[in-house]
Amino acid sequence: MSVTGHTSPKPTAPASADAAGGPSRQRSRSVSIRDVAKVAGVSYQTVSRVINGNSYVRDSTRDRVQAAIAELGFRPNSAARALASGENKSLTVITSNTTLYGYAATLQGIEEAARAADFSVGISVLESSDENDVRAAVDRAADSSGSVIVIAFDHVGTLALRAVPDGLPVAAAVETPETPPVAGQPWVWIDDGEAARSATRYLLDLGHSTVHYVAIPSTTHTSRRTAGWQAALAAAGVTAPEPVGAGWDALAGYQAGRRLARDRAVSAILCGNDDLALGVIRAMHEAGRSIPESVSVVGFDNAPQSAFYTPSLTTVRMDFVGLGRACFSMLHGEIEGTAPIVPHTVGRPELIVRESAGSFNPHPTESRLR
Amino acid sequence: MSVTGHTSPKPTAPASADAAGGPSRQRSRSVSIRDVAKVAGVSYQTVSRVINGNSYVRDSTRDRVQAAIAELGFRPNSAARALASGENKSLTVITSNTTLYGYAATLQGIEEAARAADFSVGISVLESSDENDVRAAVDRAADSSGSVIVIAFDHVGTLALRAVPDGLPVAAAVETPETPPVAGQPWVWIDDGEAARSATRYLLDLGHSTVHYVAIPSTTHTSRRTAGWQAALAAAGVTAPEPVGAGWDALAGYQAGRRLARDRAVSAILCGNDDLALGVIRAMHEAGRSIPESVSVVGFDNAPQSAFYTPSLTTVRMDFVGLGRACFSMLHGEIEGTAPIVPHTVGRPELIVRESAGSFNPHPTESRLR
DNA sequence: AGGGAATATGTGACCGTTCACAATCCTGGC
DNA sequence: GCCAGGATTGTGAACGGTCACATATTCCCT
Numbered sequence: 001m002s003v004t005g006h007t008s009p010k011p012t013a014p015a016s017a018d019a020a021g022g023p024s025r026q027r028s029r030s031v032s033i034r035d036v037a038k039v040a041g042v043s044y045q046t047v048s049r050v051i052n053g054n055s056y057v058r059d060s061t062r063d064r065v066q067a068a069i070a071e072l073g074f075r076p077n078s079a080a081r082a083l084a085s086g087e088n089k090s091l092t093v094i095t096s097n098t099t100l101y102g103y104a105a106t107l108q109g110i111e112e113a114a115r116a117a118d119f120s121v122g123i124s125v126l127e128s129s130d131e132n133d134v135r136a137a138v139d140r141a142a143d144s145s146g147s148v149i150v151i152a153f154d155h156v157g158t159l160a161l162r163a164v165p166d167g168l169p170v171a172a173a174v175e176t177p178e179t180p181p182v183a184g185q186p187w188v189w190i191d192d193g194e195a196a197r198s199a200t201r202y203l204l205d206l207g208h209s210t211v212h213y214v215a216i217p218s219t220t221h222t223s224r225r226t227a228g229w230q231a232a233l234a235a236a237g238v239t240a241p242e243p244v245g246a247g248w249d250a251l252a253g254y255q256a257g258r259r260l261a262r263d264r265a266v267s268a269i270l271c272g273n274d275d276l277a278l279g280v281i282r283a284m285h286e287a288g289r290s291i292p293e294s295v296s297v298v299g300f301d302n303a304p305q306s307a308f309y310t311p312s313l314t315t316v317r318m319d320f321v322g323l324g325r326a327c328f329s330m331l332h333g334e335i336e337g338t339a340p341i342v343p344h345t346v347g348r349p350e351l352i353v354r355e356s357a358g359s360f361n362p363h364p365t366e367s368r369l370r
Numbered sequence: 371m372s373v374t375g376h377t378s379p380k381p382t383a384p385a386s387a388d389a390a391g392g393p394s395r396q397r398s399r400s401v402s403i404r405d406v407a408k409v410a411g412v413s414y415q416t417v418s419r420v421i422n423g424n425s426y427v428r429d430s431t432r433d434r435v436q437a438a439i440a441e442l443g444f445r446p447n448s449a450a451r452a453l454a455s456g457e458n459k460s461l462t463v464i465t466s467n468t469t470l471y472g473y474a475a476t477l478q479g480i481e482e483a484a485r486a487a488d489f490s491v492g493i494s495v496l497e498s499s500d501e502n503d504v505r506a507a508v509d510r511a512a513d514s515s516g517s518v519i520v521i522a523f524d525h526v527g528t529l530a531l532r533a534v535p536d537g538l539p540v541a542a543a544v545e546t547p548e549t550p551p552v553a554g555q556p557w558v559w560i561d562d563g564e565a566a567r568s569a570t571r572y573l574l575d576l577g578h579s580t581v582h583y584v585a586i587p588s589t590t591h592t593s594r595r596t597a598g599w600q601a602a603l604a605a606a607g608v609t610a611p612e613p614v615g616a617g618w619d620a621l622a623g624y625q626a627g628r629r630l631a632r633d634r635a636v637s638a639i640l641c642g643n644d645d646l647a648l649g650v651i652r653a654m655h656e657a658g659r660s661i662p663e664s665v666s667v668v669g670f671d672n673a674p675q676s677a678f679y680t681p682s683l684t685t686v687r688m689d690f691v692g693l694g695r696a697c698f699s700m701l702h703g704e705i706e707g708t709a710p711i712v713p714h715t716v717g718r719p720e721l722i723v724r725e726s727a728g729s730f731n732p733h734p735t736e737s738r739l740r
Numbered sequence: 741a742g743g744g745a746a747t748a749t750g751t752g753a754c755c756g757t758t759c760a761c762a763a764t765c766c767t768g769g770c
Numbered sequence: 771g772c773c774a775g776g777a778t779t780g781t782g783a784a785c786g787g788t789c790a791c792a793t794a795t796t797c798c799c800t
Contacts, residue, residue, distance in 0.1 A: 032786050043750045048788065056747050075513050075535070079452035080786035083755050088449070090514070092490070098478055099674070104469045111468075111495050120462070120514035122492045125481050143448050144460070144490040165445070250678040275675060282678040304469070305645060308620040308652040310680065402756050413780045418758065426778050450756035453785050 031072045040068035051076055088146025091331060092122035094138060094160050095151040100248055101303040102273065102320050106151055106173050109324020117332055129156045131163075138163040147335060149173070149327050154248075158219045171331035173323050176223040181343035186334060188326045188346055192300070195316045195349035196228030199270055199298050202351060204236050207360030208268035208296060213243040214256045214280055216272030225300070229270055246276055253279020261287035267295055267360055274299040274306045274315055281309070281356065292358035302352055311355035319347035401442045410438035421446055458516030461701060462492035464508060464530050465521040470618055471673040472643065472690050476521055476543055479694020487702055499526040501533075508533040517705060519543070519697050524618075528589045541701035543693050546593040551713035556704060558696045558716055562670070565686045565719035566598030569640055569668050572721060574606050577730030578638035578666060583613040584626045584650055586642030595670070599640055616646055623649025631657035637665055637730055644669040644676045644685055651679070651726065662728035672722055681725035689717035 033047040040047065042061060049057050050065040057065075068074075082088050093110055097103050107123070114121045124141040126134060138160050141148050147169035150161040154175070164170045171186040181187055203211045213229050226243060233240045244260065246252040253276035260266045261283055271277035277299030281291050289295050291311055299306060299315035306313035326346040333339035403417040410417065412431060419427050420435040427435075438444075452458055463480055467473050477493070484491045494511040496504055508530050511518050517539035520531040524545070534540045541556040551557055573581045583599050596613060603610045614630065616622040623646035630636045631653055641647035647669030654665050661667055661681055669676060669685035676683035696716040703709035 030786085034786080044787085045751080045789095046749060049749085052788090056749085058748065061748080073536070075509075077453070077786050078513050079449045079458070080755090081788075082449035083447070083453050083757085084786075084788040086755070086788090090492075098468070098481075099471070099474045101469070104474055108468055108495070111493060112497075115495070115497075115510075118510075120492050120494075120510070122460075122490050123481060124490075125478070125485070127482075127485075139445075140488075140490070143445050166443070250675050254678060278675055278678050282680055282682075285680045305620050305648055305675065308624060308648050310652055310655045312652075400756085404756080414757085415759095415781080416779060419779090422758090426776090428778065431778080447756050450785090451758075453787085454756075454758040456758090456785075 030077060031074045032077070033074070036065065036068045036072055036074050039072060040065045089118055090120045090122065090145040091147045091149055091328075092124050092141040092145040093149050093151065094124050094126065094141055094157070096126040096154055096156045097248070098123070098125065100273075100275070102153060102301055102318065103151055105320035106324040106327070109321035109326075110149055110328050111324070112321070113325040113328035113332075117328070119328075119332075126156045126160055129159065131159060134159045135163045139165070142168050147331055149331055152219065154217060155219060169331060169335045171327050171334065173327045175218065176220050176225075177343060178220060183340070183342050185343045186330050186341050187343040188323060188330055189343075190318055190320075190323055190347050190349060191224060191345040192316065192318065192349045193224030193228035193231075195318075195351060196225045196270070196300075197232040198228075199300075199316055199351050200229045200232035201236075202353070203268040203270065203296055203298060203357060204232065204238075206268070206296065206357060209360070210238050210241060210265075211268045211270055212241050212260060212266050214246050214253060214260070214269060214271045214276050215243045216246065216248055216276065225272065246272065248273065248275065250275045250279040250282070252276060254283045256280060257283025258287070260284075261289060268357070269295060269297050271297060271299050273301045274303040274313060276300075277306075277313055277315070277356070278309065281313075291356055293361055296357035296360075298351075298357050307354065309356070314354045314357040315352055316349050317352050318349050322347045400447060401444045402447070403444070406435065406438045406442055406444050409442060410435045459488055460490045460492065460515045461517045461519055461698075462494050462511040462515040463519050463521065464494050464496065464511055464527070466496040466524055466526045467618070468493070468495060470643075470645070472523060472671055472688065473521055475690035476694040476697070479691035479696075480519055480698050481694075482691070483695040483698035483702075487698070489698075489702075496526045496530055499529065501529060504529045505533045509535070512538050517701055519701055522589065524587060525589060539701060539705050541697050541704065543697045545588065546590050546595075547713060548590060553710070553712050555713045556700050556711050557713040558693060558700055559713075560688055560690075560693055560717055560719060561594060561715040562686065562688065562719045563594030563598035563601075565688075565721060566595040566640070566670075567602040568598075569670075569686055569721050570599045570602035571606075572723070573638040573640065573666055573668060573727060574602065574608075576638070576666065576727060579730070580608050580611060580635075581638045581640055582611050582630060582636050584616050584623060584630070584639060584641045584646050585613045586616065586618055586646065595642065616642065618643065618645065620645045620649035620652070622646060624653045626650060627653025628657070630654075631659060638727070639665065639667050641667060641669050643671045644673040644683060646670075647676075647683055647685070647726070648679065651683075662726055663731055666727035666730075668721075668727050677724065679726070684724045684727040685722055687720050687722050689719075692717045 033044045037044040037047045042065060047065055050062050091114060093107055095103055111121050122145055124137055126137055142165055148164060150157055150172040152158045152161045152172045152174045161172050174187050174189045177187050177189055200211050215226060230240045244256045246256040257280035269280055271280055277297050281297055284291055284295050291297055299313050302315045302317040306315050323346050334341055403414045406417045407414040412435060417435055420432050463477055465473055481491050492515055494507055496507055504526060512535055518534060520527055520542040522528050522531045522542045522544045531542050544557050544559045547557050547559055570581045585596060600610045614626045616626040627650035639650055641650055647667050651661050651667055654661060659665050669683045672685045672687040676685050693716050704711055
């Protein structure tokens with residue numbers, strides 16, 4: 001009878017009820033560790049110990065408590081736990097578009113790693129690029145989680161990254177870091193410059209006299225990707241044509257492709273991502289230029305569909321999932337206060353040769369229109 | 371000097387600091403409404419009133435408090451708020467695969483609607499289909515949020531839905547409801563049976579003598595989609611061939627396509643989604659059967675890329691974003707206790723005619739191999 | 741048998757906010 | 771000049787956990 005000392009003055013929830021009373025209607029007051037303690041005949045602290053798996057609890061006691069937990073359908077209140085313990089194993093991913101492959105895959109990597117570390121992950125989508133809206137979104141994210149990860153592949157993302165309030169743990173997947181990345185900046189990225197260079201080189205080696213570039217919108221003036229492409233051209237002694245600025249999706253690629261299709265000098269095109277490549281290819285087909293006989297196209301990202309296009313797409317594999325994981329582990333290190341924050345690269349992109357690029361052919365047989 | 375009564379015994383954080391002191395290092399203890407109150411010379415309750423925008427606060431007081439908030443960089447602690455107020459405007463989406471179009475788009479719809487209602491949304495990915503893992507994932511989701519939405523298009527999702535603990539608000543996007551959907555089941559779905567029927571009918575009208583079906587894994591034995599396809603065939607007096615069971619992605623479609631390509635009787639194929647269709651088309655091409663001359667293919671979902679395939683894909687538009695929104699609003703109604711829970715349908719799928727299906731042609735000129 | 745460490749368990753305070761209610765200040769009507 | 775009643779502000783007690791520390795209980799060793 002050790003616990004009878006204080007009786008609860010206002011028992012908000014009937015302690016008994018259910019157990020074997022059918023599918024009982026919604027319980028609204030939640031059961032607390034004190035309720036469990038009462039049923040198990042121990043102190044609330046002992047219950048706390050049991051649910052945290054930790055410390056010294058006699059087996060028999062543990063069993064009794066667990067029985068009580070099951071009987072009452074107790075589940076710990078995460079808000080209370082977070083409040084009391086101070087720690088906050090949660091993050092929200094701020095991103096602008098979850099349907100694009102690179103973003104979705106990065107998110108997947110983050111989620112995977114976060115789950116393993118027992119973090120819960122939230123998601124906040126940036127819909128508008130208006131500075132105030134972005135700030136609002138970031139603020140909401142900031143106070144619903146203890147930390148954030150920004151997928152800053154694009155302009156909005158960069159804006160969001162900049163709007164992250166001081167003192168909030170943050171990590172970011174960026175497209176191209178401002179040069180030079182300073183220690184202390186929690187940035188992770190894929191160095192695709194080398195891959196862009198070798199993809200370009202691959203096309204030149206195929207006999208193409210130059211390589212055109214359909215670019216995704218960059219967050220900086222010179223993305224590594226663009227730089228790699230330029231470097232390869234420069235090394236071959238050809239002057240780079242003006243890059244064709246495009247958006248992110250197939251439609252943007254299609255529009256860029258229409259423009260390029262008019263230029264008979266275009267025989268090889270490097271695209272900022274696979275969707276763009278898809279659009280370009282479509283435009284070329286419509287213009288009666290076959291792939292790869294008349295025009296060679298190389299994509300970027302290696303989206304899962306790209307192997308099944310007809311022709312299948314030569315592209316550059318990017319380990320976005322790995323990027324996401326790295327992003328999380330940087331954030332995690334930051335929160336734990338272990339490893340110092342040092343911006344770094346992840347993975348090693350690799351050219352995947354498939355069918356959409358072939359050797360230069362000055363007089364290809366044109367395929368049928370449409 | 372009205373507030374000097376109790377001095378904080380252990381000032382964990384230097385109250386002054388920063389303001390104009392450079393990029394000051396991480397502050398670790400958070401500032402509370404009491405700190406703000408002290409600075410503003412009011413009671414904590416007044417601060418609470420100000421941050422909640424509500425009640426009676428004199429303008430001059432409000433200004434003073436807001437100044438203090440800004441000065442201290444105060445941001446309300448969401449855990450404390452959730453604990454004290456009891457309410458919990460958060461949900462987590464339980465899903466098995468965020469990179470597939472249907473899933474990603476549904477998630478997007480949920481996020482959109484949730485954001486508008488000021489809910490924060492978490493995401494939990496089901497990686498394994500082991501029952502215990504699923505249960506664990508659902509449990510984690512359950513106690514990091516006040517409610518869940520399950521995207522139950524597939525088997526794992528259905529498992530997860532079943533594992534949702536009693537009393538937790540939940541809504542689900544399902545593929546096909548068990549018949550009949552009972553009032554009280556928080557289910558939302560897209561009735562694509564009619565669309566499947568009309569797509570099949572479209573192919574038959576094109577002169578094809580039968581229509582084969584490459585199916586996504588169904589959660590029930592007879593999905594509406596399958597039923598619609600069968601109904602259309604039955605109406606035309608042809609017996610339905612055995613559906614080809616496949617997975618979700620292009621590879622699965624490809625494998626199914628290889629099997630079908632061997633059968634010269636196959637001239638029209640309806641696919642469970644666009645990725646499957648892509649894979650089927652690829653397989654047909656490799657087998658030397660051109661699209662749509664030799665084989666007509668129709669997809670499902672209208673993924674953003676499908677318009678840019680070559681040939682562009684005839685498919686059925688599905689409003690997944692709308693589905694997601696509807697899902698949230700069902701959950702919301704459930705939480706608010708307003709509208710009764712009645713399972714319902716969302717949107718009206720529509721056949722989008724493009725290039726991948728054409729009239730039946732008994733002796734097509736075979737296109738070149740590869 | 742006594743002492744100290746290790747094992748178990750309990751108590752009080754506190755995390756940062758909201759809620760219910762009490763207290764104070766004004767303002768105008770009589 | 772007094773009072774009702776709305777406008778403003780303050781106080782104490784939750785909310786459901788964890789933490790630090792105190793208290794029992796065991797157990798082993800000398």
